[in-house]
Amino acid sequence: MDDFLIRAMLGGFGVALAAGPLGTFVVWRRMAYFGDTLAHSGLLGVVLGIVLNVNPQLGVVAACLLVALILVLLQRQRRLAADTLLGILAHATLSLGLVALAFMETVRVDLVGYLFGDILAINNTDLYWIWGGALLALGALAWLWRPLLAATVHEELAQVEGVPTFPIRVAFMALIAMVIAVAMKVVGILLITSLLIIPAAAARRFARSPEGMAVLASGFGCAAVGSGLWASLRWDTPAGPSVVVAATALFVLGFLVPNRSRRNT
Amino acid sequence: MPTEPLLTVEGVSLAIRGNPILQEVSLQVSSGKIVALIGPNGAGKSTLVRVVLGLLQPERGRVWRKPGVRIGYMPQRLAVDETLPLTARRFITLGMPASRERVQEVLAEVGAARVLDTPVQAISGGEMQRVMLARALLREPDLLVLDEPIQGVDLNGQYELYDLIGDLRRQRGCGILMVSHELHLVMAATDHVLCLNRHVCCSGHPEHVARDPAYLQLFGIDGARRLAVYHHHHNHRHDLHGTVVAEDAPVPALSTIDEEEGLSHRLENQKAHG
Numbered sequence: 001m002d003d004f005l006i007r008a009m010l011g012g013f014g015v016a017l018a019a020g021p022l023g024t025f026v027v028w029r030r031m032a033y034f035g036d037t038l039a040h041s042g043l044l045g046v047v048l049g050i051v052l053n054v055n056p057q058l059g060v061v062a063a064c065l066l067v068a069l070i071l072v073l074l075q076r077q078r079r080l081a082a083d084t085l086l087g088i089l090a091h092a093t094l095s096l097g098l099v100a101l102a103f104m105e106t107v108r109v110d111l112v113g114y115l116f117g118d119i120l121a122i123n124n125t126d127l128y129w130i131w132g133g134a135l136l137a138l139g140a141l142a143w144l145w146r147p148l149l150a151a152t153v154h155e156e157l158a159q160v161e162g163v164p165t166f167p168i169r170v171a172f173m174a175l176i177a178m179v180i181a182v183a184m185k186v187v188g189i190l191l192i193t194s195l196l197i198i199p200a201a202a203a204r205r206f207a208r209s210p211e212g213m214a215v216l217a218s219g220f221g222c223a224a225v226g227s228g229l230w231a232s233l234r235w236d237t238p239a240g241p242s243v244v245v246a247a248t249a250l251f252v253l254g255f256l257v258p259n260r261s262r263r264n265t
Numbered sequence: 266m267p268t269e270p271l272l273t274v275e276g277v278s279l280a281i282r283g284n285p286i287l288q289e290v291s292l293q294v295s296s297g298k299i300v301a302l303i304g305p306n307g308a309g310k311s312t313l314v315r316v317v318l319g320l321l322q323p324e325r326g327r328v329w330r331k332p333g334v335r336i337g338y339m340p341q342r343l344a345v346d347e348t349l350p351l352t353a354r355r356f357i358t359l360g361m362p363a364s365r366e367r368v369q370e371v372l373a374e375v376g377a378a379r380v381l382d383t384p385v386q387a388i389s390g391g392e393m394q395r396v397m398l399a400r401a402l403l404r405e406p407d408l409l410v411l412d413e414p415i416q417g418v419d420l421n422g423q424y425e426l427y428d429l430i431g432d433l434r435r436q437r438g439c440g441i442l443m444v445s446h447e448l449h450l451v452m453a454a455t456d457h458v459l460c461l462n463r464h465v466c467c468s469g470h471p472e473h474v475a476r477d478p479a480y481l482q483l484f485g486i487d488g489a490r491r492l493a494v495y496h497h498h499h500n501h502r503h504d505l506h507g508t509v510v511a512e513d514a515p516v517p518a519l520s521t522i523d524e525e526e527g528l529s530h531r532l533e534n535q536k537a538h539g
Contacts, residue, residue, distance in 0.1 A: 028349045150359040153345055160318050160338040161360045161404070200348075207350045 004120055008229055011122040011130045012243065015183045015195060016221030018134035021141055021214035022179055023196035023221075024203070025172065028152050028210075032197050033083060034071070037090040038173075039180050039192040041067040043097030046114055050107055057129050057181045064177030067093060072170075094189075117188035117240030119229070126185055133182035137175050144171055149210055186225075187240040194244045195221060202251040220250055270295045271334050271408045271440045277316055277326030286312045287323070288464040294408060294440040299430070299454055301471075302444045304461035305483065310444045311341065313461065314412050317442065330408075337406030337439075339397045341413045345385045353380045353388060357400045371399045375429060391422040395429075402433070409433070411443045427454060 026035050041063045049059025067089055074085050101109055110118065122130075141148075150158040151165045159165045176196075183192045199220035200213065207213030227250075228243030272294045279287040286309045294300045304310050315321040316328060318338060330336075345351055354368050363371075365381075372378045377395035380388050388396060394414055401409060414430065415423040431454035434441055443455075458474040460466040460483060467477035474480050 028346050030346070146359070153349070153351070153356065153359060154340060154343050156315070156318075156320055157338055157340050157343070157360070159320060160336060160410075204348050204350070209350055209352075209355065213350055 004122075005229070005233070007122045007124070007127060008119045008239070009226065011127055012119055012186050012225030012229065013222050014127070014130040014134040015179070015186045016199070016225050017218045018137045018141075018179050019183060019195040020199050020203075020216075020218030020221045022137065022175055023198075023200035024210070024214045024217050025141075025148065025152060026176070026193075026196045027200045027204075031176075032193060033086050033090075035176055035180070035196050036193045037071070037086045037093075038064040038067055038176055039184075039189050040090040041093035041097070042180055042184055042189040042192075043114055044093050044100065045097075045181070046109070047097055047100040047104070050104065050109070055129070057133070057184070060181040060184060061177050063093070064180055065174060068170075068173040068177060072173075113188070114184065115188045115190050116238060117184070117186050117191065117243075119186045119239045119243070122185055130182045130185070133178050137178050137182075140171070140175055144168060144175075145211075148172060187243055191240055191244050194247060195224075198244070198247040198251050199224060202247070202254045205254050205257070220247070224250055269331070271331045272317060272442070273327075273329040274313075274317060275327045275329070277313075277323040277328065279312060279316065279321065279323045279325075281312075285463060287316070289326070290461065290465055291326075292442075292459050292465075292468075294442050296407060296440045297434060297438045298456045299434055299441045299443060300457045300459060301455040302442065302459050302461055304466075308462045310461055311412060314410060314442075314444055318410060334408055335404055335406045337401030337404050337409045339394070339401050339409070339411045339414055341416060341444075343393070343397060347386055351385050352382050353377075353385055353396045354382060356385050356396060357403055360400045361403050363403055368399075368403070371403050372396070374402060375399045376425070390417040391419065391426070394418060394426065398429075402437075407439055409439055409441045409443075411441065413444050415445070430454065 026032055042060045045060035045063030046056045047059070048063055049056035052059065071085065071089060074080075075082060080088075098111075101111065113121070147158065147163040147165075147168050150161065150163050151168055155165050179196070180189075180192050183195055187195055200217040202220045203213045203216035207216055224247035225243050228246035229239060231237060231246060232239040232242040270293050272292075274290060274292045277287055277290045278285070290309075290313060292300065292302075292313075302310050302313065312321065316323050318336065319328070319330075345356070353372070354365065357363070357368050357371070369378060369381055372381055372395075375395040375398045377392050377399065380392050380396060385393065385396070394417075398411075398414070401411075409430075411430070415426050418426060430441060430443070433439065434454070455471050457468065458471050459468045460474055460477070460480050462483055466479040466483055467474050469477075
């Protein structure tokens, strides 16, 4: 196997491992569009990284956190519904990113790579970033697991029981920002949410506990990365979108498996 | 019975976006006592509960909780997302880690032992109320705060739940603050009733509140009649302030009151025999 392919696999697995468990919370908390909005601001983060001359992934984390903060503040007013706010921020930040990029004539940026991912171009430095970020995210999630799950089921009940729900929510947003930053290279800004949501959704049918669903989601994510990459080589298709198509195929295949987790209401 | 106060709320006022929700509300819950908070929709009952729990800060007034008091809270409604695989046992231990045996024990105490390993989405409304109660009890609370505990439960289940809550008070000696807009059942086991409509309209023993003109005005004769089921004293008919009631509410003709009290006698007898 070629080196670039091994790096692509390793990078993809790293992202999928972290995105699976985090994605289950995105699904449980119905925050898919929130994740999408943060991801859309990623391009602005790349520009930020270039301007400040730091690693673009740090710029992405910063931009995502900034947008998450703006969202939290904006949601305190109640004139506009949350989904309207998310829509405004998602497209405003993406467009701002594109416009800002156009101003930077001296810098050549692979725009398509950022938007749809460039998994085959992952180098060793990228791998360190991906695995560092993924392991950090997984560790933090494991640490937050109990209180985050309690707050997900019922925020006020959890608060009465002593869970510091606001810091937990902020920490969760930071984790999403981190995963977006490391996943950008693999599937690109526009497709990141799919890695969070699709494996988690596919895992639901087979899971009997929250933890089981998280582990399964990681597994499905890795399977999607592997089969997507293979298909991309086999048919010369773009790698990032191929991974997403593979994840979707897994999700659909899941419905063909007879449902053994009996639950009739 | 111990009567040490667990919770004191004094002169609490709160407005949300310029809209006064609570005005000068005071209440006290002591251990071993059941305090019922009643009032129509929009009366600020849930807001008051959130103030009591410390989820909302009042603009004016004081909320005092006995230092170290453990609060068990049962929220009004709780629907776990379909996408989250969670059994009743896991749901209960989210509040506090506990062994399987301990959870089984507390579930048995509320009469829902059979749902231990059932996914919460497959549990009926009445059973879910019991599961939530079990989660609150697992914490060995000094004070139970129950927000509309019988909501969505059929009539039989309502009687059972109230009996259960009465038993809990007796056996555990905890104080209970209970919200309800179902009036007729609240009264049976209650020591103190607080009738809320943004401010405290009236409060006191159930029989006293039931005869208060402010109460009759708030709930109308219909609600009042349902409440009459739990009247015990019938020697203060002249204290009914009939004139005040007659102003805003449908006029309760004296004969109606008589009939109502006759009904309450019958129902009491039935209850005693049944």
